Amino acid sequence: MSIESSATAGATSSVPLRAESLRGLCGGAVQLPGDPGYDEARMPWNVAVDQRPAAVAYPANADEVGEVVRAAAAAGLRVAPQGTGHNAGPLGDLSDAVLLRTSAMTGVEVDAERRVARVGAGVLWLDVVEAAATHGLAVLHGSSPDVGVVGYSLGGGVGWYARQLGMATNSVVGVDLVLGDGTRLRADADTNPDVFWAVRGGGGSFGIVTSMELRLFDIASAYAGMLLWDQMHAEKVLRTWADWAVDAPDCVTTSFRMLNLPPMPELPEFLRGRQLVVIDGAVLAEDDRAQEVLADLRALQPEMDTFARVPAASLVRLHMDPEGPTPGVSASTLLAGLPEPAIESFLALTGRGSGSTLLAAELRQLGGALGRPAEGAGALPMLDGRFILFGVAIAATPELAARGHADATALVDALAPYSSGRDYLNFAETKVDVSASYRAETWRRLTGVRSAVDPAGVLKANHEVPRLYENGLPTS
Numbered sequence: 150m151s152i153e154s155s156a157t158a159g160a161t162s163s164v165p166l167r168a169e170s171l172r173g174l175c176g177g178a179v180q181l182p183g184d185p186g187y188d189e190a191r192m193p194w195n196v197a198v199d200q201r202p203a204a205v206a207y208p209a210n211a212d213e214v215g216e217v218v219r220a221a222a223a224a225g226l227r228v229a230p231q232g233t234g235h236n237a238g239p240l241g242d243l244s245d246a247v248l249l250r251t252s253a254m255t256g257v258e259v260d261a262e263r264r265v266a267r268v269g270a271g272v273l274w275l276d277v278v279e280a281a282a283t284h285g286l287a288v289l290h291g292s293s294p295d296v297g298v299v300g301y302s303l304g305g306g307v308g309w310y311a312r313q314l315g316m317a318t319n320s321v322v323g324v325d326l327v328l329g330d331g332t333r334l335r336a337d338a339d340t341n342p343d344v345f346w347a348v349r350g351g352g353g354s355f356g357i358v359t360s361m362e363l364r365l366f367d368i369a370s371a372y373a374g375m376l377l378w379d380q381m382h383a384e385k386v387l388r389t390w391a392d393w394a395v396d397a398p399d400c401v402t403t404s405f406r407m408l409n410l411p412p413m414p415e416l417p418e419f420l421r422g423r424q425l426v427v428i429d430g431a432v433l434a435e436d437d438r439a440q441e442v443l444a445d446l447r448a449l450q451p452e453m454d455t456f457a458r459v460p461a462a463s464l465v466r467l468h469m470d471p472e473g474p475t476p477g478v479s480a481s482t483l484l485a486g487l488p489e490p491a492i493e494s495f496l497a498l499t500g501r502g503s504g505s506t507l508l509a510a511e512l513r514q515l516g517g518a519l520g521r522p523a524e525g526a527g528a529l530p531m532l533d534g535r536f537i538l539f540g541v542a543i544a545a546t547p548e549l550a551a552r553g554h555a556d557a558t559a560l561v562d563a564l565a566p567y568s569s570g571r572d573y574l575n576f577a578e579t580k581v582d583v584s585a586s587y588r589a590e591t592w593r594r595l596t597g598v599r600s601a602v603d604p605a606g607v608l609k610a611n612h613e614v615p616r617l618y619e620n621g622l623p624t625s
């Protein structure tokens with residue numbers, strides 16, 4: 150029976166009444182609207198997103214995940230797995246869905262010999278970065294310590310080692326899942342290879358990941374840091390970086406940002422209330438070689454230069470991303486290149502005198518290993534583009550959210566002529582056409598896998614892969 154027909158079967162009772170059937174599951178860790186803990190439980194990391202699910206469940210293990218999924222489906226409700234809620238925006242209306250928070254599924258095991266880390270569904274990057282570092286090893290984490298390992302890795306994962314080692318998703322070596330019918334499934338290169346292919350870059354539409362295994366790399370330190378200028382130098386710095394970024398060797402991965410920082414006392418003095426240009430990143434090379442690679446950027450005489458040999462674990466905080474609940478609005482796309490008119494538009498919309506409300510207008514350097522299909526890759530073998538464009542504003546009030554959203558969208562619209570035509574879904578924080586992020590044959594295969602593993606359409610994902618449709622109707 151599909152979720153539509155079970156919902157119809159249960160349509161005589163209201164959603165709140167049906168959601169009552171979940172009460173008592175997960176040892177009582179279920180919150181329903183009106184419960185004293187509901188408002189805290191429904192809050193995502195991006196607190197600008199007002200999610201109001203039919204229930205919030207906190208399973209502690211795969212058995213409890215199965216119980217929640219079966220109870221929800223029987224009640225005609227869908228299930229939306231969520232780690233942190235960094236990408237809560239695109240989930241949309243959750244009034245007929247159970248929000249399945251994975252934060253109680255913790256645990257990091259490092260097998261230094263096999264070079265594999267096994268993490269629970271609720272593990273954050275900081276935890277696995279630190280556990281791996283005690284063995285002189287590193288994972289393909291991103292720029293934020295409190296992003297969830299699983300959500301990040303299902304969607305792609307572009308971090309400081311990405312141009313050398315590719316996306317995190319292609320470093321996944323296995324997952325344990327609970328499917329939309331509550332059954333469990335192992336997926337790796339030898340077991341259920343179709344599902345293993347789909348989850349690596351296809352997102353959370355195929356099953357609820359209860360644990361994930363990731364490859365570890367022999368990286369104990371890197372030559373990393375940031376270069377910082379006042380925004381009056383933005384034009385010169387951006388032109389140089391944009392040229393340099395395209396031909397730079399694979400061993401370096403950087404980001405360019407225009408930062409408009411509020412005069413907040415929490416910020417260090419060198420950042421507080423300033424309009425800055427920052428290039429940060431990491432080089433996986435010996436010091437001499439790293440200095441050679443960065444020479445053109447350093448020749449621009451930054452006001453501050455912190456590049457030096459540092460422990461690999463420190464890279465998880467290099468970007469100074471906000472930690473803890475934060476209200477944000479953003480827009481993004483993948484750019485095929487940064488020709489002169491694109492640079493001019495970027496500067497006009499984000500630089501001094503632009504009146505931009507964006508906290509950051511960021512360009513992440515792609516290419517290198519990200520621009521070539523990874524060996525044995527999943528559904529996202531590479532990223533079609535030379536740069537990720539990302540504009541983000543703090544949405545502390547509805548007015549600031551509206552202005553920030555308008556400025557971020559205007560930036561992406563202005564650079565649309567230079568887009569590769571694809572989005573990078575981890576950075577897409579609103580609803581987008583998910584199919585446009587994949588090649589046509591990949592999309593067809595993804596919808597086929599979804600149809601096979603979740604024929605009733607129980608699972609709800611931020612960037613959902615639908616089931617196969619024929620003649621406008623689901624085939625299930």
Ligand SMILES: Cc1cc2nc3c(=O)[nH]c(=O)nc-3n(C[C@H](O)[C@H](O)[C@H](O)COP(=O)(O)OP(=O)(O)OC[C@H]3O[C@@H](n4cnc5c(N)ncnc54)[C@H](O)[C@@H]3O)c2cc1C
Pocket residue numbers: 230231232233234235236237240251270290291292293295296297298299300301303304305306307308352353354356357358359470471575576609610611612
């Ligand atoms: C401050 C900040 C910094 C970031 N830095 C980077 C970066 O450096 N590089 C990069 O590539 N991305 C980055 N991102 C984007 C980030 O990768 C996405 O927001 C990602 O979706 C976050 O995963 P999460 O689990 O924390 O978020 P969530 O919102 O909890 O999850 C996102 C989606 O993942 C799926 N999902 C999560 N857990 C499970 C599960 N157990 N089973 C099945 N599906 C699941 C669901 O579909 C869910 O809707 C950043 C985002 C922010 C806000």
